[in-house]
Amino acid sequence: MYGNEYLLKMEGISKSFPGVCALDNAQFHLKPGTVHALVGENGAGKSTLMKILIGVYRPDKGKITLKGKDITINNANVALGMGITMIHQELMPVLDMKVYENIYLGREPTGKIFHLVDDRTMIRNCKQLFGELDIEDIPPTAKMRDLPIAWMQMVEIAKAYSYNSDLIIMDEPTSTISEKEVEKLFRMIRKLRSRNIGIIYISHRIDEIFEICDEITVFRDGKFIDTDLVKNMNRNRLYSLMVARDLSRYFAKTEHKLGDVIFEVKNLCLENKFHDVSFSLRRGEILGLCGLIGAGRTEIVETIFGIRKATSGKILYKGKELQIKSVRDAMANGIALATEDRKYYGLFLELDIKQNITICYLDHISKHPFLKPKKEIELSSTISKTLNVKTPSMTQLVRNLSGGNQQKVVLAKWLLSDPDILILDEPTRGIDVGAKSEIYSIMDNLTKQGKSIVMISSEMPEVIGMSDRILVVRKGQISAELDNQGQSVTQEDIIRYAAN
Numbered sequence: 135m136y137g138n139e140y141l142l143k144m145e146g147i148s149k150s151f152p153g154v155c156a157l158d159n160a161q162f163h164l165k166p167g168t169v170h171a172l173v174g175e176n177g178a179g180k181s182t183l184m185k186i187l188i189g190v191y192r193p194d195k196g197k198i199t200l201k202g203k204d205i206t207i208n209n210a211n212v213a214l215g216m217g218i219t220m221i222h223q224e225l226m227p228v229l230d231m232k233v234y235e236n237i238y239l240g241r242e243p244t245g246k247i248f249h250l251v252d253d254r255t256m257i258r259n260c261k262q263l264f265g266e267l268d269i270e271d272i273p274p275t276a277k278m279r280d281l282p283i284a285w286m287q288m289v290e291i292a293k294a295y296s297y298n299s300d301l302i303i304m305d306e307p308t309s310t311i312s313e314k315e316v317e318k319l320f321r322m323i324r325k326l327r328s329r330n331i332g333i334i335y336i337s338h339r340i341d342e343i344f345e346i347c348d349e350i351t352v353f354r355d356g357k358f359i360d361t362d363l364v365k366n367m368n369r370n371r372l373y374s375l376m377v378a379r380d381l382s383r384y385f386a387k388t389e390h391k392l393g394d395v396i397f398e399v400k401n402l403c404l405e406n407k408f409h410d411v412s413f414s415l416r417r418g419e420i421l422g423l424c425g426l427i428g429a430g431r432t433e434i435v436e437t438i439f440g441i442r443k444a445t446s447g448k449i450l451y452k453g454k455e456l457q458i459k460s461v462r463d464a465m466a467n468g469i470a471l472a473t474e475d476r477k478y479y480g481l482f483l484e485l486d487i488k489q490n491i492t493i494c495y496l497d498h499i500s501k502h503p504f505l506k507p508k509k510e511i512e513l514s515s516t517i518s519k520t521l522n523v524k525t526p527s528m529t530q531l532v533r534n535l536s537g538g539n540q541q542k543v544v545l546a547k548w549l550l551s552d553p554d555i556l557i558l559d560e561p562t563r564g565i566d567v568g569a570k571s572e573i574y575s576i577m578d579n580l581t582k583q584g585k586s587i588v589m590i591s592s593e594m595p596e597v598i599g600m601s602d603r604i605l606v607v608r609k610g611q612i613s614a615e616l617d618n619q620g621q622s623v624t625q626e627d628i629i630r631y632a633a634n
């Protein structure tokens with residue numbers, strides 16, 4: 135092959151941004167035909183290292199060797215030409231184009247006459263490509279926009295494969311997809327591996343790493359910590375390499391007495407999405423909402439929060455019926471929703487951290503019409519410290535934060551508005567184990583103060599570890615209500631009621 139066993143060697147890589155050292159003399163070695171996990175807490179430098187590999191950033195220092203040759207990568211096209219592709223943490227397909235158009239974007243085959251774009255060939259090639267990768271159910275002619283996120287991602291991976299890549303980088307590929315779809319993705323990954331492709335797999339889901347990866351490399355604070363085979367690694371050792379502090383109380387739930395029913399939903403319906411949804415929520419309670427992706431969980435909470443308009447049904451707060459016609463109405467009644475899709479709904483990427491955090495709280499930090507800048511900084515830094523947002527200052531643009539730190543800013547924003555009913559949609563998606571544990575303890579503290587939480591989550595250990603009660607949603611209906619005192623519900627219980 136190429137004179138040594140490595141497909142890729144990155145050595146002595148350093149990279150600083152103003153005020154942040156993202157990578158400090160880091161290294162990473164990848165063998166062909168292996169799946170290699172890159173793990174570490176939020177802000178450890180994982181995405182930055184990968185962006186260096188595909189030429190988005192230039193390293194300040196360091197050497198990259200691909201198939202035994204020293205290389206310099208100036209931009210993503212050069213990387214692509216060398217057989218390196220990255221599936222980004224936040225997917226970026228062209229939503230208004232069709233699936234096959236996305237795959238062949240920029241390299242469309244043209245017919246002999248007039249050099250017109252040859253759609254029929256593209257569709258045929260696309261079908262063949264999907265067949266090879268076992269994803270025939272994805273229709274090549276569908277609009278990208280209409281596909282579930284999991285499928286969009288598989289399309290992106292198929293696209294990478296079609297470029298004859300030797301090295302595919304997946305940055306948190308499973309953070310937005312359900313367990314069933316994860317299985318499918320893993321089948322696809324195994325197929326790629328059997329074709330000798332090297333895969334770099336970034337994820338915060340430790341279970342999945344043990345299932346799909348061959349090797350693990352750990353980063354902490356921009357530094358390389360260790361590499362080992364997965365079969366030599368165990369969970370505790372991995373946690374301590376990543377976090378370097380004790381995580382023995384991972385789920386921070388403490389027992390406390392629940393109060394009266396404070397919030398009720400009665401026979402709520404939204405045409406074609408869900409029907410007859412009823413549940414109550416007690417003061418100090420955490421209610422877990424689980425189900426497969428597409429079951430209607432997000433639509434239910436979006437309706438409660440006034441983003442969608444219910445076809446029928448009632449919402450009651452302290453026994454009084456609420457008229458929620460807009461998000462403003464919901465917020466005025468002490469309801470907050472931290473959304474699942476932080477990039478589109480939760481954050482203003484071009485604003486800085488303090489502006490994002492205080493945006494729903496402007497009345498409190500201004501003396502009309504003037505903003506009190508000191509107060510703005512004060513409030514946002516206190517809450518950012520509690521959540522451990524990793525940043526040099528409150529004036530950092532949210533765009534520049536690592537994925538997990540962006541998620542913490544979404545949470546910070548809603549916590550600041552001090553709601554009675556806090557709805558969290560996938561609150562720890564993309565967040566590292568240390569920060570997850572911090573978020574659990576924040577949730578626990580809030581409920582001790584008498585706040586109530588509805589938590590949507592696709593991570594079953596989290597639902598079971600944190601909820602007092604669990605509702606399972608299946609095909610737009612509540613299929614089970616499970617009492618989870620003493621964390622007695624099992625994953626099998628949930629799967630039984632969630633399965634289609």
Ligand SMILES: Nc1ncnc2c1ncn2[C@@H]1O[C@H](COP(=O)(O)OP(=O)(O)OP(=O)(O)O)[C@@H](O)[C@H]1O
Binds near residue numbers: 177
């Ligand atoms: N363009 C940028 N400008 C300024 N700082 C940046 C930029 N990109 C990354 N950083 C900072 O560099 C550090 C490493 O970020 P990186 O995105 O590599 O982390 P990560 O390991 O991928 O984390 P996560 O698990 O949260 O995605 C963070 O402190 C981040 O805020």
Ligand SMILES: [Mg+2]
Binds near residue numbers: 180181182223305
């Ligand atoms: Mg990242």
